[in-house]
Amino acid sequence: MFFSPVLMHIPDSFLSVPVSVVCWVITALALAVAVSKTNQALGEKQIPLMGVMAAFIFAAQMINFPILGGTSGHLLGGALAAIMLGPWAGMLVMTAVIAVQALLFQDGGMTVMGANILNMGLVTATIGYGIYRSTSNQPKPIKLFAAGVAAWLSVVAGATLSSFEIWLSGNAELKVILPAMLIVHALIGLGEATITVAALSFIMRMRPDLLDADSEAVKGGRGWIFVGVLTSLGVILLSPFASSNPDGLTRVAMNLGLISQSRPAPSALFSNYAIPFLGKTPFSTIGAGIIGTLVVGAIIFLIGRGMKAKS
């Protein structure tokens, strides 16, 4: 029916056992903290609130809007969930959504669910909330702008991480999968950003109490700004660096035991082929990444201005 698969749902057997296990460990640790934090903040109310909110994210993913031809944009919801409910509750809500997608609809595998939760739940909630939180005392347009940037970044960061996981599993060449995933999800992220901003500005008009300073303090402290900005910077700066110079990362991965020594170094494989849209030096690609982010930021800013002028 409406259910539209997203490229980021990694199926079973696409990740190697060590990568799956590492992702499960990270995810399990984060979720353990999230469970105890939401328990403190919400108490017995957390089950009905987060349960219905998880159903909301699931249902909201059915709201689509036509883009071109038969394609349509729709929401992933990680950033929106984190902004509205706080990062810890947002993580739990997204985890429930991803678990049901895997269990009931076979959208994403079970052994790789740790990785899927990490990419689409934990990272999106962290970046989404962190970037948005940095503008907590600012006027509304700046908050909306930050929410748009946060939503776009969360999708792109999730896609970047999943490319890294597939590459570390030895199932794709980073120079191929990373640009492909980035380009597709930079576009998907624009849809995510506009829907998130519009939804948020609607909620700000209707129920401003849900987003005022008091309720924001309950959701998560200012430390999230640091974590969110650091996570997005890490992912964004790492990806062009790694795609033009994967040797360093390969060595790190080998030292950690993620890649077996017998595997040929990935960088040797495509060295004879020039890939046009990747620069020659890491600095040029980092520069390209930053410029790209700024351009998208400017577009979202202008969109936000346009929306405010109309409303």
Place this chain on the structure above:
Amino acid sequence: MHFNAFDRYLEKESFLHRLDPRVKATATIIFIVSNVLLPDGAWVAFALSWSLLIAANALSKLGIEYTFKRSLIALPFALIAVTTLFSIHGKPLLSFFFLAWNFTVTDAGLLRFSSILIRSWLSVQMAILLVAVTRFPDLVHALEHLRVPAILTAIIAFLYRYLFVLTDEVYRLLRARESRSASVAGHKSGGSLLWRARVAGNLAGQLFLRSYERSDRVYHAMVSRGYAGRLYTLNPHEMKSSDYFAAAFIVAVIFILQIIGRL
């Protein structure tokens, strides 16, 4: 909307339907992990794995080809793995130009690609079978017994329970958008892309507020019925001796399968 529009459960009287949900969930996970652990090109073990799957299909009385038919929907996902064809170093089999790239298919790449496809195809089918022979609430209880945090399983149970309600809500919102979006033949209808995205965003915001307020009402209704932070079930979910035997049998079979795969 009918309450079971999302349900994948198919009522039948069979051994698999009667089996304890814990055993079914664990067996499915063991089966999938076993597929992932099998080395590339372990064709005999893959074939055995497939026959296990067919046997499970037959035991479920849903028909031998039931999961095969359903798995075709999940196949497009496998296309992500196409890049492995070109990524693995090995003897070149086929080389061609596409746009600016020179693609070379290697024998090692082909081996990895077909192994990944088979593994994920077998895994998806067993997952399809699991939800076809297990009621979703039972599956959620099984997860709780398997030490998934109670809060997480409770959220999943709620998600499942209210998905139908909120889907109805989405249908109403979308129907309202349809009826507002009349168009005259020969004239351009609808606003700019940005305007359409904004309308969709307003729907999402509206849906959020309706869900949020509904969760409040649900909570108060639960509290007035004596809710104190825990969900109870009347289903005892006790393991019978046949369940233990089935679990032991599955573990043994998978163990043998792994040994054969490594010979």
